[in-house]
Amino acid sequence: MEPIIRSVEIEDLLASLTGKGRPDTIRAGKCMTCNVEQVPPFRDALSVKEYTISGMCQQCQDSVFS
Numbered sequence: 001m002e003p004i005i006r007s008v009e010i011e012d013l014l015a016s017l018t019g020k021g022r023p024d025t026i027r028a029g030k031c032m033t034c035n036v037e038q039v040p041p042f043r044d045a046l047s048v049k050e051y052t053i054s055g056m057c058q059q060c061q062d063s064v065f066s
Contacts, residue, residue: 001026004052022055031057033064 003026006014014022018032025032029039032055039057042048050061 001029001048001052003027003055026052026055031055031060033057033060 003023006022011022014032020032022032030037031039034057036057036059039051040059042051042058047058047061050056054061056064
């Protein structure tokens with residue numbers, strides 16, 4: 001899956017906060033938040049789009065947005 005492109009400054013900030021690069025994490029199918037090694041299937045197209053933005057798996061999205 002391809003991540004949404006962000007500015008270099010935003011990517012650098014996220015990397016400094018999380019210790020990992022968002023684009024590489026998304027391309028690898030991992031979660032930026034819980035470190036799951038392979039994200040399970042997403043509930044719907046909106047959740048897939050959110051993953052390309054935030055890198056959060058379905059469970060983390062549910063936790064944050066519920």
